[in-house]
Amino acid sequence: MPRQLHLSAFLMNTGHHEASWRLAESDPFAHVDLAHYVHLARIAERGTFDSLFLADGPQLWGTVSQRPAGALEPLTLLTALATATEHIGLIATASTSYNSPYNLARKVASLDIISGGRAGWNIVTTAGAEAARNFGLAAEPAHAERYARAAEFLDVALKLWDSWEDDAIVADKASGVWGDDTKIHPPRHQGTYFSVEGALNVPRSPQGYPLLVQAGSSEDGKAFAARYAEAVFTAQQTLKDAQDFYADLKSRVVQAGRDPEHLKVLPGIVPVIGSTETEARAAEQELEDHIVHEHGVANLERLFQLPAGTLKLDTELPADLPSEDSIEGAKSRYTLVVELARRERLTVRQLIGRLGGGRGHLTFAGTPEQVADAIERWFTLGAADGFNIMPAVLPSGLDLFVDHVVPILRARGLLREEYGPRRTLRERYGLPRPANQYTATLV
Amino acid sequence: MPRQLHLSAFLMNTGHHEASWRLAESDPFAHVDLAHYVHLARIAERGTFDSLFLADGPQLWGTVSQRPAGALEPLTLLTALATATEHIGLIATASTSYNSPYNLARKVASLDIISGGRAGWNIVTTAGAEAARNFGLAAEPAHAERYARAAEFLDVALKLWDSWEDDAIVADKASGVWGDDTKIHPPRHQGTYFSVEGALNVPRSPQGYPLLVQAGSSEDGKAFAARYAEAVFTAQQTLKDAQDFYADLKSRVVQAGRDPEHLKVLPGIVPVIGSTETEARAAEQELEDHIVHEHGVANLERLFQLPAGTLKLDTELPADLPSEDSIEGAKSRYTLVVELARRERLTVRQLIGRLGGGRGHLTFAGTPEQVADAIERWFTLGAADGFNIMPAVLPSGLDLFVDHVVPILRARGLLREEYGPRRTLRERYGLPRPANQYTATLV
Numbered sequence: 001m002p003r004q005l006h007l008s009a010f011l012m013n014t015g016h017h018e019a020s021w022r023l024a025e026s027d028p029f030a031h032v033d034l035a036h037y038v039h040l041a042r043i044a045e046r047g048t049f050d051s052l053f054l055a056d057g058p059q060l061w062g063t064v065s066q067r068p069a070g071a072l073e074p075l076t077l078l079t080a081l082a083t084a085t086e087h088i089g090l091i092a093t094a095s096t097s098y099n100s101p102y103n104l105a106r107k108v109a110s111l112d113i114i115s116g117g118r119a120g121w122n123i124v125t126t127a128g129a130e131a132a133r134n135f136g137l138a139a140e141p142a143h144a145e146r147y148a149r150a151a152e153f154l155d156v157a158l159k160l161w162d163s164w165e166d167d168a169i170v171a172d173k174a175s176g177v178w179g180d181d182t183k184i185h186p187p188r189h190q191g192t193y194f195s196v197e198g199a200l201n202v203p204r205s206p207q208g209y210p211l212l213v214q215a216g217s218s219e220d221g222k223a224f225a226a227r228y229a230e231a232v233f234t235a236q237q238t239l240k241d242a243q244d245f246y247a248d249l250k251s252r253v254v255q256a257g258r259d260p261e262h263l264k265v266l267p268g269i270v271p272v273i274g275s276t277e278t279e280a281r282a283a284e285q286e287l288e289d290h291i292v293h294e295h296g297v298a299n300l301e302r303l304f305q306l307p308a309g310t311l312k313l314d315t316e317l318p319a320d321l322p323s324e325d326s327i328e329g330a331k332s333r334y335t336l337v338v339e340l341a342r343r344e345r346l347t348v349r350q351l352i353g354r355l356g357g358g359r360g361h362l363t364f365a366g367t368p369e370q371v372a373d374a375i376e377r378w379f380t381l382g383a384a385d386g387f388n389i390m391p392a393v394l395p396s397g398l399d400l401f402v403d404h405v406v407p408i409l410r411a412r413g414l415l416r417e418e419y420g421p422r423r424t425l426r427e428r429y430g431l432p433r434p435a436n437q438y439t440a441t442l443v
Numbered sequence: 444m445p446r447q448l449h450l451s452a453f454l455m456n457t458g459h460h461e462a463s464w465r466l467a468e469s470d471p472f473a474h475v476d477l478a479h480y481v482h483l484a485r486i487a488e489r490g491t492f493d494s495l496f497l498a499d500g501p502q503l504w505g506t507v508s509q510r511p512a513g514a515l516e517p518l519t520l521l522t523a524l525a526t527a528t529e530h531i532g533l534i535a536t537a538s539t540s541y542n543s544p545y546n547l548a549r550k551v552a553s554l555d556i557i558s559g560g561r562a563g564w565n566i567v568t569t570a571g572a573e574a575a576r577n578f579g580l581a582a583e584p585a586h587a588e589r590y591a592r593a594a595e596f597l598d599v600a601l602k603l604w605d606s607w608e609d610d611a612i613v614a615d616k617a618s619g620v621w622g623d624d625t626k627i628h629p630p631r632h633q634g635t636y637f638s639v640e641g642a643l644n645v646p647r648s649p650q651g652y653p654l655l656v657q658a659g660s661s662e663d664g665k666a667f668a669a670r671y672a673e674a675v676f677t678a679q680q681t682l683k684d685a686q687d688f689y690a691d692l693k694s695r696v697v698q699a700g701r702d703p704e705h706l707k708v709l710p711g712i713v714p715v716i717g718s719t720e721t722e723a724r725a726a727e728q729e730l731e732d733h734i735v736h737e738h739g740v741a742n743l744e745r746l747f748q749l750p751a752g753t754l755k756l757d758t759e760l761p762a763d764l765p766s767e768d769s770i771e772g773a774k775s776r777y778t779l780v781v782e783l784a785r786r787e788r789l790t791v792r793q794l795i796g797r798l799g800g801g802r803g804h805l806t807f808a809g810t811p812e813q814v815a816d817a818i819e820r821w822f823t824l825g826a827a828d829g830f831n832i833m834p835a836v837l838p839s840g841l842d843l844f845v846d847h848v849v850p851i852l853r854a855r856g857l858l859r860e861e862y863g864p865r866r867t868l869r870e871r872y873g874l875p876r877p878a879n880q881y882t883a884t885l886v
Contacts, residue, residue, distance in 0.1 A: 021614075021621060028614035028621060032646060034526075034557050058545055060644040064611060064622025070644045076553040079522040083477075102501055102577045103542065110519040114477050133640035134545045168507060171464075171471035176735045178464060178471060179507025197576035201503040201513045203475055292619045 005379055005414050006231075006264055006386030006429060008091065009044035010053040011037060013068045015393040016270055018356050019290035021068050025396060031068045037077060038084045040395050047402035048416045050428045051089030051120060051211075053233070053388055054078060058098050059130040066295045075107050082115035089425030091120035091213055096153040097146050098126060098135045101194055105160040108210045109202040117206030117424030122213040122233065123224075125150050127330040143331060147220040149193045154212075154228050156196050159187035161209035162436045163199035185438040207424045208434040217245065217332035218324075226252035230431055231264045233388050235333070235361045237340050242267055242383035262431055264385040267378065268361035271371050272392050273400040280365045287392055288353045296352030303334060313349045317341050361390055368404035375405075376414060448822055448857050449674075449707055449829030449872060451534065452487035452841060453496040454480060456511045459713055460835040461799045462733035464511050468839060474511045480520060481527045483838050490845035491859050493871045494532030494563060496656075496676070496831055497521060501541050502573040509738045518550050525558035532868030534563035534656055539596040540589050541569060541578045544637055548603040551653045552645040560649030560867030565656040565676065566667075568593050586774060590663040592636045597655075597671050599639050602630035604652035605879045606642035628881040651877040654868045660688065660775035661767075669695035673874055674707045676831050678776065678804045680783050685710055685826035705874055707828040710821065711804035714814050715835050716843040723808045730835060731796045739795030746777060756792045760784050804833055811847035818848075819857060 013031035014021040021028045030036040041052055054074035061069060071077075074092035082090055090111065094104055104121075112119035125146035132140045141149070168183035189196045214221065214229035225232050232249060236242035250260040272287075274280030297311050304311075304321055311317070317338070324335045341351045354363075364374045378384045391397025409415040426433060456474035457464040464471045473479040484495055497517035504512060514520075517535035525533055533554065537547055547564075555562035568589035575583045584592070611626035632639045657664065657672035668675050675692060679685035693703040715730075717723030740754050747754075747764055754760070760781070770777045784794045797806075807817045821827045834840025852858040869876060 019619075022616045022619060024616075026616075028616070029612065032556050058549070058644070060627070060642045063624050064627055065620050065624050067621050069622060070607070070646050072556060072645065073549050073553040076518065076522050076550055076557065079519050080526050080557050083523050083526040098543070099546065100541070100578055103546075106501070106516050107519055110516040113475050113515060114519065114523050130641055133638070135543055136638045138638075164513070169472065173465045173467075173469075173471065176462075176465060176733070177508050178510050179512060181506050181508050184503070184507055195576070195579045195581075198573055199503045201501070202515065203513050290619065 002413055004416060005375070005409060006266060007047070007049045007415065008051040008053045008089075008233075008266060008386070008388045009040065009047075009049050009398060010055070010268060010388045010390045011040050011394065012055065012390075013071065013394070015397055016361075016390040017287045017392040018067050018295075019287050019292075020393045022290040023286070023393060026393065028068060030394070031071050034072075034077075034080055036395070037072075037081060040398060041081045041085050041088065043395060043398045043402055045085050045088045047398075047406045048419055049088055049389075050386070051091050051425060052078065052081065053091045053122065054093060055122075056093035056095070056124070057126055057128070057131055058095060059128065059134055061130075062295075062299065066292070075111060078119075079111055079114060082111065082118065087118075087419040087422065089118045089120055089211065089428060090115055091122050091211065091425075093122040093124055095124050095126040095131070096150040097141060098131060099153075101153050101156040101160060102196055102200070105157045106200055106202045109161060109200065109205045112205035112207055112210050113202070116422060117426070119205070119207065120211035120213050120231070120425055122215060123150060123154070123228070124215060143218070143327075144220060147224055150224060151227070152191045152193045156187060156189050156191070156194050158209065158437065159185075159189060160196070160200040161204065162438055163187060164202075164204045165436055165439055166204050169203065204436065207426045208436070211425045211429060211431070221332060222249060222252060225249060225263070226256045226258075229263055230426070231266055231429060233266050233268060235336055236267045236383070237336065237362055239378060239381065239383055242378060243381065246383050264429055266386045266388045267384050268388040268390050269375075270361055270363040270390045270392050271397065271401050271405065272363055272365040273368055273371055273397070273404060274365075275367065277366055277370070280367065283392075284363070284365050288356060291352060291356050293349060293352055296356070297348065300337075300348065300351070303330075303337060311348050314347050316345060316347055317351070363392075368400075368408055371401075371405050372408040372412070375409065376412065379414065445856055447859060448818070448852060449709060450490070450492045450858065451494040451496045451532075451676075451709060451829070451831045452483065452490075452492050453498070453711065453831045453833045454483050454837065455498065455833075456514065456837070458836040458840055459804075459833040460730045461510050461738075462730050462735075463836045465733040466729070466836060469836065471511060473837070474514050477515075477520075477523055479838070480515075480524060483841060484524045484528050484531065486838060486841045486845055488528050488531045490841075490849045491862055492531055492832075493829070494534050494868060495521065495524065496534045496565065497536060498565075499536035499538070499567070500569055500571070500574055501538060502571065502577055504573075505738075505742065509735070518554060521562075522554055522557060525554065525561065530561075530862040530865065532561045532563055532654065532871060533558055534565050534654065534868075536565040536567055538567050538569040538574070539593040540584060541574060544596050544599040544603060545639055545643070548600045549643055549645045552604060552643065552648045555648035555650055555653050556645070559865065560869070562648070562650065563654035563656050563674070563868055565658060566593060566597070566671070567658060586661070586770075587663060590667055593667060594670070595634050595636045599630060599632050599634070599637050601652065601880065602628075602632060603639070603643040604647065605881055606630060607646045608879055608882055609647050612646065647879065650867045650869045651879070654872060654874070664775060665692060665695060668692060668706070669699045669701075672706055673869070674709055674872060676709050676711060678779055679710045679826070680779065680805050682821060682824065682826055685821060686824065689826050707872055709829045709831045710827050711831040711833050712818075713804055713806040713833045713835050714840065714844050714848065715806055715808040716811055716814055716840070716847060717808075718810065720809055720813070723810065726835075727806070727808050731799060734795060734799050736792060736795055739799070740791060743780075743791065743794070746780060754791050757790050759788060759790055760794070806835075811843075811851055814844075814848050815851040815855070818852065819855065822857065
């Protein structure tokens with residue numbers, strides 16, 4: 001079968017554009033409305049997407065005056081969506097810095113069981129002091145320490161997910177033996193960040209363990225991805241940067257002794273679709289006209305660690321911004337924003353307009369043909385195995401994509417026509433079911 | 444309206460009797476089968492129960508050879524059941540010793556929103572070293588310390604649930620103001636066990652906060668219940684003991700300055716129903732015949748902290764068991780089992796038979812009339828505001844109860860005929876929606 005696109009629908013209340021909630025069509029209470037998310041999930045399933053994707057951080061971001069804040073916790077929301085859908089994968093973001101491996105491993109395994117093998121975990125280390133202060137820490141742990149903890153977290157979680165062999169349950173009613181105790185493997189883990197003694201209290205799930213997704217593009221992030229990730233969600237502004245990132249990551253996967261086909265690279269894109277180019281530009285402009293620029297200035301000053309009042313709307317960024325090395329928060333996002341502004345010589349106002357749509361992800365604006373062309377170009381020129389689709393406005397942007405871009409992609413043989421039989425998320429991504437680490441060595 | 448029963452359905456894989464999985468009718472894989480739980484939830488809703496109840500502990504209990512082990516994580520399972528039901532409350536057990544307040548508060552609030560105000564939290568401190576060792580501790584924290592942490596956990600959770608005022612979202616599209624920052628109240632909590640700075644990232648939920656349920660009957664447990672609980676699930680073997688517990692707890696609630704009607708006492712009962720007494724006894728006997736007694740001996744030795752091989756099947760318990768004071772684990776369960784054995788002079792074999800059905804909860808075996816009589820007696824004689832129904836075998840035991848006992852209770856005016864309009868779980872229990880602590884003082 002020819003190589004086909006992997007599409008994920010990144011869901012976010014009224015859409016990824018920060019001003020989307022202000023449009024007449026938008027429901028400003030959508031962020032807590034299950035029916036809204038069920039509607040979105042069903043549109044994505046109509047478009048035969050591989051998965052849904054939800055971001056997360058355990059803190060209230062910024063101020064509530066600015067835009068919809070707060071959200072249903074992703075694993076909870078995706079569990080509800082599992083019952084409303086049949087085929088689509090369910091990728092929840094959860095933090096290794098602010099969870100316990102035992103609690104998180106069993107929640108994700110429970111979702112994998114309930115959904116029939118459709119769970120994915122987007123592994124994040126969670127930047128920012130706000131989150132740290134919600135969990136007893138005075139300040140954000142250093143970037144490298146967060147990644148060291150993440151690696152140990154993964155090792156423990158993988159042991160927990162393997163702690164029941166697939167055939168541990170014998171269910172012999174006649175003799176009264178339900179399970180085979182020799183097929184239960186307590187991790188007995190004693191490490192730097194975690195001590196976890198006992199086996200998980202959930203049997204091994206349909207996928208063995210959930211699809212492992214990762215999103216950081218810093219050096220630490222790429223090293224982590226090469227070792228563990230099965231899909232990487234990334235922000236890339238140009239084809240060239242995306243190709244470089246793709247080639248770099250695949251070669252790191254090979255160096256880690258893994259098959260490069262077993263890690264899928266999915267840039268995020270914000271499609272803004274019109275029946276003509278003019279209509280698409282008008283849709284972009286309408287959103288930009290609804291941006292409150294003072295919020296954008298405050299957000300950029302926070303990202304750049306500058307005092308309030310430093311940035312001026314109609315001038316370019318100052319020349320003496322801190323280097324990425326001095327940033328302990330979201331390193332790769334920092335660099336992406338600075339490079340975008342410098343490369344295109346954007347004023348602060350223009351930068352805010354560019355970031356408003358996808359917070360650094362690329363906007364593909366145009367007709368359905370043009371959007372499909374751009375997707376095909378990135379896909380065939382070694383920049384992507386698929387995309388995380390981030391509609392600027394929801395639900396209408398997802399509807400437009402599925403009704404107008406998806407048929408073109410299908411006609412070109414780039415996307416499945418239908419789901420066919422039920423499959424696990426890992427199978428949809430063309431990945432094998434992992435062997436159990438406690439039995440693999442015995443074979 | 445006359446006082447009516449509050450019924451909860453305590454769901455557990457193939458039933459509460461430890462040997463239930465061995466019956467021909469039982470599915471030994473029911474513990475991970477969403478369809479099984481959806482079926483049970485719908486039976487309970489047909490019986491107009493107030494709520495479903497799920498137990499939990501973050502560890503694998505005992506050995507898997509013995510009986511079905513492992514389970515879907517309760518908040519995850521109840522979220523899936525929320526979408527399959529319309530009226531029934533959803534009470535999840537979760538530990539204050541092995542969770543972070545921020546994570547747990549947002550998950551429970553998310554379930555409350557998704558279910559339209561039907562979430563409940565059974566607050567447990569989690570006995571046992573097995574759980575402790577899954578969370579980086581070498582040994583179980585002392586009983587009193589677990590309760591001290593639980594009290595602080597509740598204070599933080601209540602602040603988080605109140606951190607958004609009910610009208611914090613203004614959604615003013617014209618001016619671009621989504622929320623009112625003055626109506627967000629970060630806890631800024633600095634305590635003995637927790638430091639939690641920021642507001643929750645979920646708005647205030649339909650119930651304000653979930654129904655607070657508690658189950659420990661030790662001194663610490665009762666003190667905690669008097670202060671926080673809105674429903675108490677308890678194990679009582681005799682009418683007299685249940686009346687004493689009921690009166691004691693209600694008076695403690697009054698002493699804590701609360702309305703005694705705002706705490707409901709719900710003993711657990713195991714109904715074993717037959718169309719004749721003989722049939723009910725035969726059903727009990729069939730279950731008892733399926734018990735593997737060596738497992739029961741090992742479990743009792745663990746509860747009593749005795750070396751393996753101490754207990755003999757056909758003799759009574761030794762006279763020199765440790766006192767409750769020396770038990771740091773499940774104190775009230777320990778005392779209940781010892782007292783039951785002593786009071787009825789049971790041999791170890793007989794004790795195992797009695798505990799097999801409900802782990803210390805009372806079995807009401809008989810015809811539907813007899814079971815209804817027992818329920819009515821406890822309800823009218825000051826021993827209970829309702830019951831947590833724990834069928835020995837599932838789903839058949841819940842079906843029998845709903846088809847044969849529920850109609851008798853309805854005919855006697857003790858149970859609602861239908862749900863009527865949608866209500867929150869707190870409304871079903873006759874409890875007011877709590878005021879927000881940050882606005883209540885301003886009124």
